[in-house]
Structures are given as C-alpha cells and as structure tokens.
Amino acid sequence: MITEKENESIKQAAEALKRNEIAAIPTETVYGLAANALSEAAVKKIFEAKGRPQNNPLIVHISEISQMEQYAFPDERAYLLAETFWPGPLTIIMKKREIIPLVVTAGLDSVGLRMPENEIARKIISLAGVPLAAPSANLSGKPSPTKAEHVKNDYAGKLDQNGKPLVRWIVDGGECACGVESTVVSLLDEIPVLLRPGFVTFEELRKVLPNLMIAPGVVQKIETEKPLSPGLVHRHYAADADTEGVEGESAFASLYINKESKNFQNPAVMCFRGEESLYSPDFRTAVYGDFKKPEELAKNLFDCLRELDGERHGKIFIRLPSPDGVGLAVYNRLLRSCEFQVTRCPPFAIGLTGQSGAGKGTIAKELEKHGFYHIDGDRLAGDAYADVQEELTEVFGEDILKNGVISREKLSQKVFSLPHGLDRLNPIIHGSILQKAIRIAERQAKIGRPSVFDGAALFESGADRLCKMVVAVVAPEEKRLPRVLKRDGISKEQALRRFSGQKNDDFYTEKSDLVLCNDGSCSVEFLAEKILKNLSEKK
Ligand code: TXA
Ligand code: MG
Numbered sequence: 414m415i416t417e418k419e420n421e422s423i424k425q426a427a428e429a430l431k432r433n434e435i436a437a438i439p440t441e442t443v444y445g446l447a448a449n450a451l452s453e454a455a456v457k458k459i460f461e462a463k464g465r466p467q468n469n470p471l472i473v474h475i476s477e478i479s480q481m482e483q484y485a486f487p488d489e490r491a492y493l494l495a496e497t498f499w500p501g502p503l504t505i506i507m508k509k510r511e512i513i514p515l516v517v518t519a520g521l522d523s524v525g526l527r528m529p530e531n532e533i534a535r536k537i538i539s540l541a542g543v544p545l546a547a548p549s550a551n552l553s554g555k556p557s558p559t560k561a562e563h564v565k566n567d568y569a570g571k572l573d574q575n576g577k578p579l580v581r582w583i584v585d586g587g588e589c590a591c592g593v594e595s596t597v598v599s600l601l602d603e604i605p606v607l608l609r610p611g612f613v614t615f616e617e618l619r620k621v622l623p624n625l626m627i628a629p630g631v632v633q634k635i636e637t638e639k640p641l642s643p644g645l646v647h648r649h650y651a652a653d654a655d656t657e658g659v660e661g662e663s664a665f666a667s668l669y670i671n672k673e674s675k676n677f678q679n680p681a682v683m684c685f686r687g688e689e690s691l692y693s694p695d696f697r698t699a700v701y702g703d704f705k706k707p708e709e710l711a712k713n714l715f716d717c718l719r720e721l722d723g724e725r726h727g728k729i730f731i732r733l734p735s736p737d738g739v740g741l742a743v744y745n746r747l748l749r750s751c752e753f754q755v756t757r758c759p760p761f762a763i764g765l766t767g768q769s770g771a772g773k774g775t776i777a778k779e780l781e782k783h784g785f786y787h788i789d790g791d792r793l794a795g796d797a798y799a800d801v802q803e804e805l806t807e808v809f810g811e812d813i814l815k816n817g818v819i820s821r822e823k824l825s826q827k828v829f830s831l832p833h834g835l836d837r838l839n840p841i842i843h844g845s846i847l848q849k850a851i852r853i854a855e856r857q858a859k860i861g862r863p864s865v866f867d868g869a870a871l872f873e874s875g876a877d878r879l880c881k882m883v884v885a886v887v888a889p890e891e892k893r894l895p896r897v898l899k900r901d902g903i904s905k906e907q908a909l910r911r912f913s914g915q916k917n918d919d920f921y922t923e924k925s926d927l928v929l930c931n932d933g934s935c936s937v938e939f940l941a942e943k944i945l946k947n948l949s950e951k952k
Contacts (some may be wrong), residue, residue: 415532419586423533426582427540437550437564441531441588442502442594442611443557443715444564445474445547446580451482453514456546460516462568462579464553470519471546472504472595475528476538484513484544485524488822489601490622497621502591502612506599513587517546527595529820530701533586549594550580556650556701556722556750557716561585561594563719580699592712593742598625607631610741612711631745634753649749651713652722654681656729658751661758664858667691669758670730671861678727683712684716685732691859704732707740714743718750757881760854761788762863763944766871766878768915770893771886771906772931777867786857788850790868790876798824798844804841809834843874851879872924884947885921886940888931926951 415423426447433455434449446463448455450473450733460467478495481487485507493507497730509524520525529535538545549557550564558564564583571579596611598618605622607615610631618625621835629635659666663685671693674680681697685704692698701717702709721729729752736744746756763780765773777787779882798805798819805819809831813824846868854864868876877883891910897908922928927947928938929940 419533419584422582423536424540424585426584427537429582430455430537430541430543430545433458434582435462435580436537436581436582436584437558437561438534438537438584439531439534439546439547439561439589440474440529440534440547441524441590442529443559443589443592444561445534445545446550446564447537447545447547449473449541450511450517450544450546451514452543453516456514456516459546459548460654461532462571463548463551465548466553468519469548470521470525471517471548472525472527472597473513474516474525474534474538474545474547476535478528480524480528480544481507483510485509488600489868490605493617493621494598494600496526498617499528500535501528502530502595504595504597504609506597506601506608508601522600523599525597527789528768531586531590537584554649554651556652556718557594559588559589559715560587561710563715563952566719577909588712588716590712591614591708591737592714592716593746596742600624611827612708612739612742613739614746616738634748648884650718650746651750652718652729654722654726654729656731656751656754658733658747658755659733660733660755662760663691664853664855665689665758665760668733668858668861668863669756671696673756674728674730676728679725680728680730681726682719682726682730683721684712685731685734690731697721699726704734706735707738707743710734710743713737716747720904720922759879759881760851760858760864761866761876761880762882763865763888763948764871764883765865765867765875766869766877766883766925768893769869769886769911770897771888772896772937773867773886775937776884776886776931776940776944777930777938779866780865780944783945784862785865786853786862787868788853788864788866790846790870793846793849794842797842797849800849801841801845805838808837808841817869839870839873843870843876847874847879849878850876869930877924880926882944882951884927884929884944885925886929886931886946887918887921888933 429436429451433449433452435446435458437444438447446459449458478499487507491505491507504525504527505522506525513524551557552567561583564791568580573579593610593611596613597609599606599608607625608629630916670682683699683701686700689698698720699717701713710857733747734740734743765777767773781787802819809827813827828838849864857864871877
C-alpha cells in the first residue's frame with residue numbers, strides 16, 4: 414500500500430523525471446538513480462552525478478511486459494523469462510531498438526530491460542510516461558543503497574551547476590526487500606548467460622532456460638579487455654577501509670581472523686549470527702544474517718557494510734557465504750567489495766603426507782613445538798573400523814566379524830578377494846577418519862590452535878582439499894629403509910613390498926604445495942621452519 418506522504422513524493426519525482434531531471438527511487442532490489450531513458454541529456458546527468466564510467470551501460474525500467482517490444486527485440490526466451498519472473502528482480506539483455514539512445518547502453522547495440530516489482534517504482538514509471546534508465550543510486554564504486562538515507566548520505570552537500578542539490582528528489586520507500594541488484598541475463602547469443610547473480614537464482618532460471626551458463630566473471634577475477642558485461646570489471650561495492658573476505662567453517666575462520674587482526678588497528682568483522690562470541694572482545698562484530706538464510710544476508714549486506722565503513726576501521730573482515738542460490742549474489746558482491754582479496758580457512762592449516770619412513774611424524778612433532786595440534790591419521794584409523802562397522806558389514810557381509818566386532822584380518826581377506834574391494838573399502842574408512850579429524854581440528858580451533866593433519870592417504874581421501882597447505886615429505890629409499898625397520902619391527906622384504914606400493918617423488922611434487930626431502934642433510938627444525946615460512950606467505 415502506498416501512503417499519502419509517499420504519493421506526494423512519487424508525483425513530485427515523476428514530474429521531475431518528465432522535465433528530464435534525475436530522481437532517486439526505491440525498487441525491490443536497491444535504490445535507483447533514474448532519468449528519462451529516451452533523453453540523452455537526462456541520462457547524462459546520471460553518469461555525472463554518480464561519477465560512473467562512460468562504458469558501463471544502464472538498465473532501462475519499464476512498467477508493463479508489453480513495453481519490451483517498444484525498446485528491444487525480444488525473442489521467445491525473453492517472453493518466457495518475463496512471464497515467469499516479472500515484475501521482479503530480473504534484467505534481460507536483448508538487442509536494442511533505435512529509440513534507446515547510445516548513451517544509455519554505453520555504445521552497445523543491446524539494452525537491459527527490467528520491470529520492477531516494487532509498487533512505488535512502477536507507479537513512478539507509469540506517471541512519468543517514459544521508460545527510466547536507472548543504475549543503483551550509490552556514488553560509483555560504493556556499496557549500493559538499500560535505504561533512502563544511504564542515498565542522502567552519498568550525495569549530502571553535493572551541488573549541481575545551478576547550486577541546487579545534485580540529487581534533489583529522493584523518494585523514500587523504506588528498506589529494499591532484496592538488498593542486492595537484479596539478476597542480469599543476456600539473451601544476445603544462442604546460449605543464454607548469467608552476467609550478474611541476484612534474487613532470481615541460477616537454479617530457478619535453469620528451469621526456464623536449461624542451457625543457461627554463468628559468465629566467468631561472476632565468481633572469478635577477469636582481466637579481459639572486452640568483458641560480456643562492463644559492470645563485471647569495475648571496482649564495486651567497496652568500503653573505504655581495507656576489506657578481506659574469509660571463507661570456511663566458523664571455528665577455522667575465526668581462528669584465522671583473530672590471529673590476523675593483530676596486525677591492524679580497530680579491526681571489525683562482518684559475520685554470521687552465532688559467530689560473535691568466537692571473536693576477541695576488543696573486536697567490533699556486526700552480524701549481517703544467518704549463514705543458512707542467504708536472503709537475510711542479501712538484505713543486510715550493503716547496510717552493514719556502510720555502517721562499518723562509517724566507523725573507520727583499520728580492517729574489515731567479511732565472512733563469505735556459500736555461493737549457491739541467493740548466496741551466489743551475496744558472494745559475487747562481496748568478492749568485489751574485497752577486490753578479490755579472499756582467504757580460505759579449511760579445517761587443517763597443514764596437511765602432511767609422504768613416503769613411509771620419510772619422517773612426516775617427526776616433522777609433525779616439531780610443528781607441535783610451534784603451537785600446532787598434531788592429528789595422526791594412522792592413529793585415528795584404529796577406531797575408524799569400529800565406527801563404520803554397520804556400513805562395512807552391509808558392503809562386505811557378516812563374515813568379516815569375529816565375536817561381534819570387525820576382524821581386521823577377516824576384513825582384509827574379504828577385501829582382497831573381491832574385485833575392486835579396496836575401492837569400496839577406502840571411501841568408507843577415509844570418510845570416517847576425516848570426520849574424526851575435522852571434529853578434533855574444530856575443538857582445537859576453538860581454543861585458538863591450528864592443526865596439522867598427518868595422513869599417508871591424504872590425496873586419496875580428498876583430505877588435501879581441506880588443508881590450507883599440503884606438504885609432502887620424501888627421502889631416498891636407503892634412508893627410509895633403516896627407519897622403517899627400526900620403527901615398525903618388520904622384515905626387510907616386508908618393508909620393500911610396502912615401498913613398492915607407494916607413490917614416487919613426481920606424484921608428490923605435482924600435487925603438493927611444498928615437497929621436503931628429508932635425507933638427513935637438513936635438521937628437522939630447519940624443515941619445520943621452512944613449512945612455517947611457506948604457510949605464512951600463502952593466502
Ligand atoms: O536491481 C537493479 O538492477 C538496480 C535497480 C536500480 O534496478 N540497478 C542496477 O543498475 O543495479 P547498475 O547500473 O548498478 O547495474 C547494471 C548492470 C551493470 O553490471 C551493467 O554492466 C549491466 O547491468 N548491463 C546493463 N546493460 C547491459 C548490456 N547492454 N550488456 C551487458 N551488461 C549490461
Ligand atoms: Mg551499481
């Protein structure tokens with residue numbers, strides 16, 4: 414429902430737009446800075462007011478689906494999208510008609526059209542009687558405005574050539590429902606492309622356009638000269654403060670942030686609900702929503718960023734959401750806010766692997782002296798069988814049991830008697846070991862301790878992807894042999910048989926971040942220092 418007061422300012426804004434002035438208007442996504450899209454002079458005022466690069470095209474807002482034909486050449490897919498998602502937060506890029514001036518489209522022969530859902534926005538468009546070109550109403554580069562006061566703050570004290578306020582008409586429609594700009598889909602080619610994620614999600618769009626692709630720039634930094642959408646390359650949504658995105662589970666991310674923040678004055682973190690208590694008390698924490706509710710994160714994203722930025726922090730850490738559904742839109746905006754400065758915080762700081770007898774256990778012990786918690790994969794393997802007993806009997810049958818518990822001997826006989834037996838056993842056992850290791854790492858992270866996970870099957874189990882850094886330890890066979898004989902009390906033949914089944918140096922060199930040769934020529938202390946140095950350089 415539109416109130417009496419709103420009605421008055423809606424009429425004023427519509428009148429101003431008819432006179433080819435600019436006006437800030439609410440939409441369901443973010444506030445837009447609007448002008449008559451058919452007037453070159455009017456549209457130029459938008460670029461001037463925002464300080465927007467001339468090569469970044471504007472979206473044209475319409476109030477009826479039927480108006481698509483007047484400004485563009487919609488095909489069947491365009492109608493399908495419009496009928497499914499309009500009015501709503503979706504912009505469709507199509508070939509433009511002559512009537513749209515080139516200044517709107519930054520010289521391109523295509524135009525983005527959108528029919529907003531916000532009642533006030535549509536009323537202004539129909540009262541103005543013209544389509545409205547409207548980018549987000551922020552100063553170029555700043556976070557988009559989701560409240561009228563954000564627009565007021567951005568343009569406070571800024572005057573035009575006649576000494577009048579630069580943005581004189583601001584229609585206050587309250588807080589925007591979505592909080593992130595519309596989803597942008599290009600229909601210029603046979604294969605439709607998602608250029609900017611938004612509230613209409615990739616998953617929803619796929620149901621209508623099964624061959625829809627995501628433009629590489631959505632979650633990646635692109636350096637190309639001619640991007641599909643110019644908006645993808647500009648510095649965007651940025652705070653004045655130095656910002657850094659942090660990915661990963663709460664416990665591991667907060668461990669990193671607490672440590673890293675010591676390098677900055679007055680640090681702040683924009684985090685998920687429930688994480689506040691994980692940060693040092695002298696930390697400014699601002700919750701922007703629930704990790705499981707990306708719609709909430711989207712709605713508060715820019716407001717929260719603007720609020721923190723106003724407080725002059727030496728550094729703002731931002732927790733990044735999972736990039737799916739509406740989360741992809743939030744993720745995409747935050748990558749740009751942080752100018753792609755992102756740190757991933759997996760469960761294990763260091764993953765150690767290598768050949769048997771190469772000395773990874775010794776190195777892990779050395780790392781303990783530097784404050785790391787040593788999680789020994791081999792030791793966890795012992796309990797792992799008992800934990801997945803049910804699954805194992807399901808796969809290999811009841812005869813792997815002895816007195817009601819798994820017999821390692823019977824199990825191994827069974828496994829080797831079956832084709833691909835090992836391929837069926839490994840994922841079950843590895844999964845169980847990994848889950849235990851992650852739980853341990855989580856407990857350690859909560860008391861501020863990073864973990865080193867030491868596992869012979871680090872790569873085979875997929876654990877390497879859960880490590881910030883993977884270190885392989887190798888050594889020539891003649892060095893490893895005496896170590897193994899002494900440690901495991903096995904015969905030379907048994908040791909050599911074990912070696913023959915192992916991976917060679919090339920395998921480790923290709924897959925690891927760092928390969929250490931522990932042939933006795935350097936001390937363990939030296940090797941551990943080398944790991945720590947590499948770790949601190951790795952972002
Ligand atoms: O939700 C929204 O779309 C808001 C509200 C005000 O409607 N508007 C908005 O506009 O976000 P703006 O200018 O901040 O973003 C427009 C995006 C840019 O990334 C631009 O590069 C892209 O749309 N775009 C516009 N026309 C295009 C075209 N012809 N080809 C490729 N990309 C285009
Ligand atoms: Mg914008």
